[in-house]
Amino acid sequence: MSQSLPDTSAEGVTRYGLFIGNQQIAPIEGEYLDVVNPATGRVWAQVPNASAKDVDAAVDSARRAFEEGDWPGYRAADRAKFLIRFGQAIADNADEIAQLQVGENGKLIREMVGQAKLMPEYFNYYAGLAQMPTGSTNPLHVQQMVNYTVREPLGVVAAITPWNSPLLLLVWKLGPALAAGNTVIAKPSEVTPVSAIRFAELAAEAGLPAGVFNVVTGLGHPSGTALTGHPGVDKVAFTGSTATGQAIASQAGKSLKRVSLELGGKSPNIVFDDADLTSAVNGLVAGIFGASGQTCMAGSRILVQDTIYDQVVEELVRRAEAIKVGDPQDPASEMGTIASRAQYDKVLSYIEVAKADGARLAAGGTTARVDGFPDGLFVRPTVFADVTNDMRIAREEVFGPIASVLRFSDEEDAVRIANDTEFGLAAGVWTGNVQRAHRVAGRLRAGTVWINNYRKTSYATPFGGYKQSGLGRENGADALREYTEEKSVWVDTGQGVKDPFNPRA
Numbered sequence: 207m208s209q210s211l212p213d214t215s216a217e218g219v220t221r222y223g224l225f226i227g228n229q230q231i232a233p234i235e236g237e238y239l240d241v242v243n244p245a246t247g248r249v250w251a252q253v254p255n256a257s258a259k260d261v262d263a264a265v266d267s268a269r270r271a272f273e274e275g276d277w278p279g280y281r282a283a284d285r286a287k288f289l290i291r292f293g294q295a296i297a298d299n300a301d302e303i304a305q306l307q308v309g310e311n312g313k314l315i316r317e318m319v320g321q322a323k324l325m326p327e328y329f330n331y332y333a334g335l336a337q338m339p340t341g342s343t344n345p346l347h348v349q350q351m352v353n354y355t356v357r358e359p360l361g362v363v364a365a366i367t368p369w370n371s372p373l374l375l376l377v378w379k380l381g382p383a384l385a386a387g388n389t390v391i392a393k394p395s396e397v398t399p400v401s402a403i404r405f406a407e408l409a410a411e412a413g414l415p416a417g418v419f420n421v422v423t424g425l426g427h428p429s430g431t432a433l434t435g436h437p438g439v440d441k442v443a444f445t446g447s448t449a450t451g452q453a454i455a456s457q458a459g460k461s462l463k464r465v466s467l468e469l470g471g472k473s474p475n476i477v478f479d480d481a482d483l484t485s486a487v488n489g490l491v492a493g494i495f496g497a498s499g500q501t502c503m504a505g506s507r508i509l510v511q512d513t514i515y516d517q518v519v520e521e522l523v524r525r526a527e528a529i530k531v532g533d534p535q536d537p538a539s540e541m542g543t544i545a546s547r548a549q550y551d552k553v554l555s556y557i558e559v560a561k562a563d564g565a566r567l568a569a570g571g572t573t574a575r576v577d578g579f580p581d582g583l584f585v586r587p588t589v590f591a592d593v594t595n596d597m598r599i600a601r602e603e604v605f606g607p608i609a610s611v612l613r614f615s616d617e618e619d620a621v622r623i624a625n626d627t628e629f630g631l632a633a634g635v636w637t638g639n640v641q642r643a644h645r646v647a648g649r650l651r652a653g654t655v656w657i658n659n660y661r662k663t664s665y666a667t668p669f670g671g672y673k674q675s676g677l678g679r680e681n682g683a684d685a686l687r688e689y690t691e692e693k694s695v696w697v698d699t700g701q702g703v704k705d706p707f708n709p710r711a
Contacts, residue, residue, distance in 0.1 A: 221252045222399070224260055225406040225421040227267045228414070234259045239396055239424065244312035244543040244550075245534055247581030253399040256424040261391075261432040264420045268362045268389040269438050271417030278359050278387040285385060286333035291412040293326030293333075299408060303373060303401055305535075310398035311369050312534045312543030312583065313497060321374045328381045328665040335686050336385035350700030357690040359387035360464060361440035364433045366454070368446045369397035369545050370500045370605075373405055375468075378680040379443045380419070381665070386689040388441075391420045393433050395446075397546045399423040426450070434458060441465065441689065445502075447603070448629075448674045455677070466678030466688050468502065468670055470603040471631030473652065474624035475505030475660060476614075479513045481636035485658065487521050489634060490609070493660040495529060495587045498541050499607035500549070502675075503632040505660055507593075507600055508611045509620055515613050519591045522609065523569040526587040531574040543583045544606060550583040553606030557588060560599035565590040565610065595623050603629070617642065621649045630672025634660040653679070 221238065223230030233254035241251035254260065272278055277285075296303065300322035307318045340357040365379040372394055383390050394402035399421075406421045422429055434442050435457050441464035444454050451467040458465045475493050477486045493505025510518045534542035544550040557571050570588030585607055593600050593610040600610050614620040624633060633652040637643050647655040653671040656662060663669055668679040678688050 219249055219252060222254075222403050222423075224254050224256060224264065224423065225403050226264050226417075227420070228410040228416040230403070230407075231263075233257065234263070239399075241310060241397075241400055242546070243309050244545055244547075244583045245576075245579050247583075250309060251400050253396075253403070253423040255396075256422040256429040256432075258428055258432040260424075261422055261429060261436060264391045264422045265362060265433075265436050265438040267417040267420055268391050271415060272359075272361055272389045275389075275415055275417060277389060277415050277418045280387065282337045285387065286336045288413055289329040289333040289336070289381070289385060292409050292414070293329035295408040295412045296322065296329075296405075297326045303404060303408075306401040306404055307372055307398065308534050308542075310372065310401060311500075311545040313370075313500075313545075314539055314542050315535050316537050317497065321371060325374060325377050328377045331665040332381040332385040332686070335382075335683060338683075340686070340690070350698065352697040352699055354695050354697075356693050356695065357386070357687065358693055360689055360691055361388060362438055363388045363390045363689065364436075364439045364442045365390055365392045366430060366434070366442065366444045366446065367392065367394050367402070369395035370497060370502075372398040372401050375445050376402060376405065378445075378468075378669075378685075382685040383443070383689045384414075384418070386686055388689055389418045389420075391422060391433060391439070393422050393424075393430055396423065396425050431457070434463075435460075437461060439463060443688075444468070451676065464688075466670075466680070467676040468678075468680055469631070469674065469676040470629055471502045471504065471671065471675050472507055472601065472603055472627050472629045473503055473505050473632040473634070474507045474509050474627075474650075475634040476509045476620050476624060476636065476646070477511065477514070477518060478617075478620070478635075478637040478639070478642065479511040480638040482638065482658070483514070483518065483521070486636040487518065487525060489636065489656075489658075489660040490518075490522055491525050491529075493634060494609045495526065495541060495607050496661060498544060498585070500545060500605050501661070502603075503654070503661060503663075504605070505632075505634055506604065506608065506610060507595075507624075507627075508609055509614050509623055510611060511620070512613045512615055515611075519568060519589070519611055522611065523589050526569040526589050526609070529587045531584050531586060532576050533579060541587060541607065544585055545583075547583065549605065550585065553585055553604060553608065556599060556602075556604045556606070556608060560590050560593075560597065560608070560610070563597040563599065564592075565597060565599055566592040568611075570607070595626055601627065617646060621646060625649075625651045628674045631675035632656070632671075
């Protein structure tokens with residue numbers, strides 16, 4: 207284990223350590239990364255760029271906590287009590303952890319506070335599930351035998367999380383993993399690492415034993431690859447891009463690690479001409495411009511029936527141009543920044559790609575200037591009309607505030623276009639016809655379908671994707687199964703085993 211973290215930092219810049227064994231420690235090789243506020247462009251923190259040796263230390267801590275510590279053997283009721291205490295600690299510090307995330311990724315303070323206040327409900331939910339029966343007794347064709355099943359924790363879980371909703375998406379993994387009795391090593395995005403470190407501190411303050419929840423920070427290589435390929439890790443739970451998810455699955459497959467992947471999307475938001483258009487446009491705006499479009503479930507492909515196409519485009523443009531882009535810390539702002547310089551450049555490049563492919567720029571398409579933030583990574587809400595489904599802007603995930611509006615003629619055409627994608631994470635259906643609503647929802651190849659609404663999730667319902675959008679499900683009761691192994695136990699209630707080669711003996 208590395209030495210204790212030295213008390214060194216530049217003026218106005220706080221230096222953090224890896225969180226291993228319930229304490230912050232310095233990286234073994236002493237390398238740090240800057241954390242930049244995307245609204246101001248200023249470095250405000252530094253975190254370790256963990257080496258393979260640091261990952262070894264984290265895995266060793268988690269492994270010992272699982273194999274030698276008390277956590278896996280805790281009564282379910284005791285794990286539940288911890289989850290409730292952890293949830294309360296989050297509630298007590300909701301403003302602080304919201305502020306940290308805004309400083310990391312530039313999302314709106316009102317959204318981050320809302321997420322922080324919701325997180326305790328996830329832990330309360332999994333505290334309840336931790337105490338529910340998870341096994342079964344099974345009728346057999348064999349006499350004088352009893353069979354029952356039990357579900358046991360997998361072991362050490364690597365939870366790799368993205369920068370768009372860093373703590374909420376960590377909670378999606380941490381809640382069921384801890385409820386099942388696993389130990390966890392979180393590897394947050396290098397864009398948003400500080401909030402995860404503070405989160406782990408809150409868990410320790412709430413009474414979590416040392417080594418049960420650790421945090422390693424750093425780049426995808428070396429930190430991420432060392433973690434996902436580590437022989438001491440039993441499962442990798444990842445949220446992020448499809449390309450990275452494919453690489454993780456390939457690496458994990460070499461040692462047959464369990465894997466769950468929540469990946470990208472290019473979700474269709476379908477508006478029929480019998481929909482309540484006021485409500486529908488509200489849903490379209492929320493679906494693509496909420497969180498600056500930086501969400502896997504973004505309704506980035508807006509499919510509109512041709513009889514109302516021009517009307518919807520006109521209203522969508524009006525709404526996009528009215529959105530107040532501004533300081534993420536200002537409650538009056540309606541859209542914040544892009545999270546990082548790399549993502550900002552990517553979003554702007556896709557605007558040029560869409561123009562070159564022949565899409566019509568109907569709104570936005572430029573950077574936004576915000577008074578007092580000359581270096582902020584702001585992009586205006588952007589609408590492209592006359593998009594066809596073969597254009598890159600309709601096929602590739604941008605992860606930014608860019609809406610692509612496509613035409614369809616009838617229900618059959620809408621379903622065909624909606625399913626013509628390599629992704630299958632989410633979809634929306636807007637219609638006043640209840641039969642059509644259920645009919646279309648049943649035909650869409652997507653893990654979540656919203657009818658006359660969009661971008662809603664809950665701890666009680668599963669979330670995940672079809673096709674290239676991932677493997678497994680998060681949230682809901684089934685998520686607990688993703689973090690357990692099932693064991694079948696046979697018990698002889700008869701006279702024991704007779705000699706198989708001399709049955710008369």
